[in-house]
Amino acid sequence: MPQEFRADPGLEGVIVGRSAISWVGGTTGELVYRGFDARELARGVPYESVAHLLLHGDPPAADPSPELTAALAAARGIPGPIVRAVDALPPQQPPLDALRSILSVLGDGSGAYPPTLEDGYRLIARSPVLLARFVRRAAGQEPVPPRPELGHVANYLAMLRGAAPDVRQVAALQAYFALLADHGMNASTFVLRIAISTHTDLASAATAALGTLKGPLHGGAPSRVSEMLDAVGAPEHAAEWVRERLARRELLYGFGHRAYKAEDPRGLRLHEVARTVADPRRLALAETVEREGLAALRAAHPSARIYANVEFYSAVVLEAIGLPPALFTPTFALARTAGWTAHALEQAADNRLIRPDLDYVGPPTGRRWPRPLPAG
Amino acid sequence: MPQEFRADPGLEGVIVGRSAISWVGGTTGELVYRGFDARELARGVPYESVAHLLLHGDPPAADPSPELTAALAAARGIPGPIVRAVDALPPQQPPLDALRSILSVLGDGSGAYPPTLEDGYRLIARSPVLLARFVRRAAGQEPVPPRPELGHVANYLAMLRGAAPDVRQVAALQAYFALLADHGMNASTFVLRIAISTHTDLASAATAALGTLKGPLHGGAPSRVSEMLDAVGAPEHAAEWVRERLARRELLYGFGHRAYKAEDPRGLRLHEVARTVADPRRLALAETVEREGLAALRAAHPSARIYANVEFYSAVVLEAIGLPPALFTPTFALARTAGWTAHALEQAADNRLIRPDLDYVGPPTGRRWPRPLPAG
Numbered sequence: 001m002p003q004e005f006r007a008d009p010g011l012e013g014v015i016v017g018r019s020a021i022s023w024v025g026g027t028t029g030e031l032v033y034r035g036f037d038a039r040e041l042a043r044g045v046p047y048e049s050v051a052h053l054l055l056h057g058d059p060p061a062a063d064p065s066p067e068l069t070a071a072l073a074a075a076r077g078i079p080g081p082i083v084r085a086v087d088a089l090p091p092q093q094p095p096l097d098a099l100r101s102i103l104s105v106l107g108d109g110s111g112a113y114p115p116t117l118e119d120g121y122r123l124i125a126r127s128p129v130l131l132a133r134f135v136r137r138a139a140g141q142e143p144v145p146p147r148p149e150l151g152h153v154a155n156y157l158a159m160l161r162g163a164a165p166d167v168r169q170v171a172a173l174q175a176y177f178a179l180l181a182d183h184g185m186n187a188s189t190f191v192l193r194i195a196i197s198t199h200t201d202l203a204s205a206a207t208a209a210l211g212t213l214k215g216p217l218h219g220g221a222p223s224r225v226s227e228m229l230d231a232v233g234a235p236e237h238a239a240e241w242v243r244e245r246l247a248r249r250e251l252l253y254g255f256g257h258r259a260y261k262a263e264d265p266r267g268l269r270l271h272e273v274a275r276t277v278a279d280p281r282r283l284a285l286a287e288t289v290e291r292e293g294l295a296a297l298r299a300a301h302p303s304a305r306i307y308a309n310v311e312f313y314s315a316v317v318l319e320a321i322g323l324p325p326a327l328f329t330p331t332f333a334l335a336r337t338a339g340w341t342a343h344a345l346e347q348a349a350d351n352r353l354i355r356p357d358l359d360y361v362g363p364p365t366g367r368r369w370p371r372p373l374p375a376g
Numbered sequence: 377m378p379q380e381f382r383a384d385p386g387l388e389g390v391i392v393g394r395s396a397i398s399w400v401g402g403t404t405g406e407l408v409y410r411g412f413d414a415r416e417l418a419r420g421v422p423y424e425s426v427a428h429l430l431l432h433g434d435p436p437a438a439d440p441s442p443e444l445t446a447a448l449a450a451a452r453g454i455p456g457p458i459v460r461a462v463d464a465l466p467p468q469q470p471p472l473d474a475l476r477s478i479l480s481v482l483g484d485g486s487g488a489y490p491p492t493l494e495d496g497y498r499l500i501a502r503s504p505v506l507l508a509r510f511v512r513r514a515a516g517q518e519p520v521p522p523r524p525e526l527g528h529v530a531n532y533l534a535m536l537r538g539a540a541p542d543v544r545q546v547a548a549l550q551a552y553f554a555l556l557a558d559h560g561m562n563a564s565t566f567v568l569r570i571a572i573s574t575h576t577d578l579a580s581a582a583t584a585a586l587g588t589l590k591g592p593l594h595g596g597a598p599s600r601v602s603e604m605l606d607a608v609g610a611p612e613h614a615a616e617w618v619r620e621r622l623a624r625r626e627l628l629y630g631f632g633h634r635a636y637k638a639e640d641p642r643g644l645r646l647h648e649v650a651r652t653v654a655d656p657r658r659l660a661l662a663e664t665v666e667r668e669g670l671a672a673l674r675a676a677h678p679s680a681r682i683y684a685n686v687e688f689y690s691a692v693v694l695e696a697i698g699l700p701p702a703l704f705t706p707t708f709a710l711a712r713t714a715g716w717t718a719h720a721l722e723q724a725a726d727n728r729l730i731r732p733d734l735d736y737v738g739p740p741t742g743r744r745w746p747r748p749l750p751a752g
Contacts, residue, residue: 100480190732359395
């Protein structure tokens with residue numbers, strides 16, 4: 001049995017395993033998928049090919065991956081009982097809560113351990129179909145079925161809107177999907193790997209991961225960046241707004257990341273993407289808030305290495321594409337389904353039940369119940 | 377920043393935090409809730425009082441806890457949209473998959489961080505109501521509403537059956553609920569605490585925990601003990617059946633546990649409980665299979681300390697109560713909702729985002745995509 005080790009309560013610096021899927025270079029500001037710089041992949045590699053790379057370890061023979069294109073298209077046909085269960089979800093709830101229930105409902109009991117590529121294709125293919133269906137029905141609109149001639153990302157936009165998506169918007173969202181498809185170890189991926197380590201099925205593990213990604217400290221906060229930009233209103237108010245907010249000891253959203261002590265490479269690339277789709281005034285507002293926020297945070301914490309994180313320009317890009325803030329984190333989760341699947345397959349290939357220990361600091365044993373017990 | 381530490385891939389021996397809720401004495405065979413021996417609590421303390429102890433740290437002023445009795449009764453009224461969503465779950469799926477979706481559907485967007493006691497009361501109170509409703513509807517039966525005069529455990533049986541539950545069966549299931557209500561750190565509780573550490577809501581964290589508990593290496597296997605007993609058929613076949621099974625290198629179910637290198641205290645107590653409710657022939661069969669299984673496993677692994685685990689006599693007790701095997705793990709999860717709530721509240725009271733690291737062992741960075749990229 002390994003010796004006892006008291007870890008930092010945030011498990012910072014604790015290496016919980018090995019992975020060949022992606023590497024986060026926190027001090028150099030790099031994100032690498034199977035040896036490829038994610039920023040490069042975000043220059044036009046279709047999501048089918050990024051997912052192919054993450055799942056299979058090498059690029060496909062052509063773009064978009066013929067294998068993934070066929071598998072995802074086949075998986076987009078969803079059994080009626082699952083569709084009807086999704087249609088019965090309360091339409092008033094946030095799409096992020098609906099997506100957690102969608103991932104759970106996708107687990108209809110047919111999944112088993114170990115997870116398979118086919119399980120993953122179903123997860124990747126069906127989540128956007130059912131999320132878009134929920135969003136449209138909640139708005140009183142007819143669902144729009146997937147179109148076989150469209151790629152994965154274009155299909156998502158088309159199913160949300162019912163109209164052919166704008167080419168520049170598809171390219172921007174494709175870059176976003178490439179950049180968010182995996183990110184080494186993080187809270188939701190860790191949860192997914194723990195779940196798989198108990199021999200649960202992929203749908204259960206992905207549902208667990210989504211319940212974790214939902215937290216504002218992980219994936220659940222990019223919409224707050226949009227709210228912050230709305231509240232600032234105009235570049236000339238940014239400095240004062242930031243100063244007053246920090247004086248009230250309130251958070252600025254979209255700054256700082258546990259893993260990065262350098263520029264977040266995803267944020268850098270999304271800033272470039274924002275220039276291709278965002279309204280110039282909104283972009284100028286965001287850039288000013290970023291500059292003023294960083295200046296104020298660095299003045300307040302001179303020794304900290306603080307940068308804008310991925311949420312900052314994610315928000316600018318996703319709102320420029322026309323997605324409502326309530327869809328920002330669900331869209332992040334859709335992009336991450338490829339990474340989750342890759343981690344589930346990797347965990348199952350060399351598995352050991354993940355079960356740590358706790359220090360018990362409660363009352364000592366030997367307390368007696370204050371009343372006689374019926375069974376003596 | 378803490379130094380890097382390479383942990384055992386199962387995190388065995390890694391102490392990930394402190395807790396005052398429960399203590400697992402793995403070498404002495406003890407399970408303690410807030411200073412109380414769980415085996416003692418299983419001698420008749422109602423679940424409302426066990427949950428009170430776990431949530432508040434001390435026993436209630438009377439049994440069953442007046443505070444929990446009132447809070448759970450109030451929470452058993454469930455909004456119509458949630459009930460209708462549960463009614464639309466595919467009836468063919470296993471109740472354990474349905475329960476994962478039930479926990480998710482209970483998260484209707486109203487929950488926030490930090491979790492509250494009221495969030496916990498809703499989780500504890502509503503899960504059995506909706507699970508029993510699902511089970512009855514899937515069998516083509518009318519749902520049975522909760523009855524205000526019944527305790528939590530008796531209500532669960534009554535809602536499943538539509539008849540007043542047998543007093544001895546209620547007492548046995550109450551002991552089971554007391555013994556399974558918490559268990560220090562384990563995979564599902566760890567997942568719940570990681571989820572809460574991202575500031576997600578309790579419903580999301582509990583859904584994540586259930587997706588993890590579902591794995592056969594954690595909570596998802598007690599039904600296999602019943603199947604094993606059925607396959608053996610009679611005590612005189614046990615020795616041969618065990619020998620042949622091990623010769624085929626197949627698993628015996630219900631033996632061994634990561635945390636216990638002594639008798640599992642829950643199993644010991646459940647063995648006593650089984651004597652009060654089980655058919656004597658079934659009990660004799662189980663005891664013979666336990667004896668022959670232990671003899672064979674210890675002969676094959678002389679240095680290992682192997683005992684029957686909690687699943688072994690859980691199966692005997694739950695089947696004696698009349699629960700079908702498909703409800704064994706869901707019932708375990710219902711018992712654990714009190715422990716999950718206590719851990720969520722404790723994590724939020726002194727929180728730090730749980731985010732470990734991985735060793736990247738994939739291809740080195742610098743690989744080039746084999747085709748030109750559209751965005752150059």
